[in-house]
Amino acid sequence: MSIGSSKLTRTGAALLAVLLVLLTSCAQIPRSGPVGKSTDESAGNPKNAPVFFPSAPRPGAGPETVIEDFYLAGSGYEDDYAVARQYLTQASSVTWKPDQRALVFRSARVVPTGVDNVFNYELDLAYTVDADGIATQLPEGTKENIPATLTQVDGQWRIAEIPDGTAIPEETFKVIYGAYPIYFYDPTFTYAVPDIRWFIAKKTVKAMTSALLGGPAPYLKGAVVSAFPSGIRLARESVPVVSGAAQVDLTAKDLVEASNEDRLRMQTQLALTFRSQPDVINVELRANQDLVRVEDNGSVLPPIRDTNVPSHQIAVSNNDLVRYENNRISPLQDIQSVSALAPRAPAESPRSQSAAFLDAARTTLYSIVPGQPARALSTRASLTRPSFDRYDWVWTAGPGASGATEVIAYRPAGVAEAAPVPAVTLAPTWLAGRTIKEFRVSREGARALVITEQNGKTRVQVTGVVRAADGTPKDLTAPMTLLTSRGADQGVWVDDTTVAVMKGSAGESVTPELLSLASATPQQLAPWPGLTALSAGNGPEEIFAQSADGIFQRLGNGWSPQLKGPIDPSFPG
Structure with a gap:
């Protein structure tokens, strides 16, 4: 048995319909009103961002159905993809890293390989998104096979081996992911240069920060610069937003040894990057949770964003x-x-x-x-x-x-x-x-x-x-x-x-x-x-x-x- 693209399209359409109902209840995002504490996961993002509620494994489901349902459940990113992990064996559930890659497909089907309990999830790819949110658009007809090895656990088929990452229908991807600019500088620090990244709409502040610290996309390397030195990283795996302040906690040595001018440029670069986040009002730099003072003495001018040309x-x-x-x-x-x-x-x-x-x-x-x-x-x-x-x-x-x-x-x-x-x-x-x-x-x-x-x-x-x-x-x-x-x-x-x-x-x-x-x-x-x-x-x-x-x-x-x-x-x- 194989899963045809028509069945997958119907499933994706049903999930999209559920999402659209959710979206109609949060068409406007308030940008004023009381500000308080916000959890790390939703910090800087709409509280009612669209969420999938995928189905748990069905008793008696065959290997092909388990593979299809696993990837549909991969759209449910809540609680670290808790539902999707139920389709995996205990060992693979621990090692699987869903955030490493997203394969966005136009159509998909499960294809037997001729090897017992080994199947390919054959995709017609629209684009790929890597761990840093860098998207690569692909022409129609671009194929990729994801191998999956299954085994039985207590009489139920579970996935024992699967590559890291998720595979998402294109319609679903457009709803739960968003395109966000992170900003670098031109080499003179005069202009802000956008580097568009794609992130799950409810996890953007931390994802943006990690992407910014990781440096520009390949096509911009050498053409732009960052205020952050190579090798600097987050001191903790979250970027909380507290009373409107994004607390960016960095490795102490790199931050403390930086000049005030460099720290001001770091802070400005983050503030530009967080412009799309409605709950972020300002940025605090911290070194191992201790606030680092940044003096704006006028020595660093903010970079020009979206440069205008003369009218003639x-x-x-x-x-x-x-x-x-x-x-x-x-x-x-x-x-x-x-x-x-x-x-x-x-x-x-x-x-x-x-x-x-x-x-x-x-x-x-x-x-x-x-x-x-x-x-x-x-x-x-x-x-x-x-x-x-x-x-x-x-x-x-x-x-x-x-x-x-x-x-x-x-x-x-x-x-x-x-x-x-x-x-x-x-x-x-x-x-x-x-x-x-x-x-x-x-x-x-x-x-x-x-x-x-x-x-x-x-x-x-x-x-x-x-x-x-x-x-x-x-x-x-x-x-x-x-x-x-x-x-x-x-x-x-x-x-x-x-x-x-x-x-x-x-x-x-x-x-x-x-x-x-x-x-x-x-x-x-x-x-x-x-x-x-x-x-x-x-x-x-x-x-x-x-x-x-x-x-x-x-x-x-x-x-x-x-x-x-x-x-x-x-x-x-």
Whole structure:
């Protein structure tokens, strides 16, 4: 006998219905009122967070049913998965570690292996979540087998061997888990960089703290820094919230020996991370339960979160660079005309008056600064539209001399007219065999959106930007992948956790999508005919698109016509 996916879907739907009933009774979370003591488990979280009440083992159930019911019971995290442990032998109940990994599946079935009492739980995975809450999205059709060995205990089948972790239906996962940003710093401690993690919604304060101490996700390693030294850990396995204060008890030596500046940055990093927790008002650092004083003498400025860009855009009108703002165009101050170069796809620095653009063939990158003529920076078979970072480096990508894809960056600001422009060429191994369609640096400069194509298939990814102490780019980290419901060949940052992407087409209706680092489900925007370019300011309401009929701004569930004439608008960055 095997358990088909249709039966599992019905079971998951029933459990979800129970959860929805629970959720309707706690739609709003109060953020005011009396504050008192809170238990470690629910500290900083809604008291009525959804909870599963799984069934205990059924007498006489066969091995396949025991496996299926065990994993359904794995959604009941209360009392350290007490019900799920009833499906295990006494020995495996002691050793099984459910928090090590969560496998989130679209469908599942139990399959005999041909070995007595050994079965595989065959999953079609949607994503995996590791012990630190790092989620990896997986395309449909990704399979994984979980081996399970059963034995009889007092005449009842129980699981004797099972890997650590749980397996959860996708519908269930979306209800009991939540996406939460933990925060790191850019290397200058000026900006806060979100690192999205997934935790059970009733266990977040302690989970967030442990994840923060463990360091950034792999794609951010080397691109961000933490105020917490490597090796520092919690002195006790809980983070209680008492009268609104999250008491973070750390190993004494690391905390006491840290400077006041470092302790203030630690406290700030935790406070940013706990912003999503309604019961947490402030953070106390403790060393083996003793309160550690942190003096805020003004020497450390709080980091900037969700960096804004200026409200104007750079565009091309009458074959020259212009400023586009409030549905009007005006000249760029102190910038010479570049009409002879037929500019396209312009970019403007968020930090200085530097600008960059491609020629009409998109094979040459030019830069221009006030008081100087435009200069050619690179000529290649093809180039992506330029993107400035906050360090004044302008980025593009294209094939190198060998034909392999390279990412190149130049820093034209402050360079004399006859002097060479500083340049960096990066060719990370993960780009081998791919063609870059889009490369856009995030507003804080620690990440970049990369859209690539290989064998006709596109991937939307986010990579970390590793820099030298002066901001010079050094490397790009192995990226994380965002799933889209359709192909994409261009994209822009909308805020610090959201990008807008689309596959442009002058002759067809185009549906842009919002991809959030905090959601596995793309949000489709209204389709519009002939969209060929995207730009975005500060937030989802400041998304602009271009077609042959002019520029359009997103308005609710549609698009509002703007000025006709300018092309290729782009916000600074």
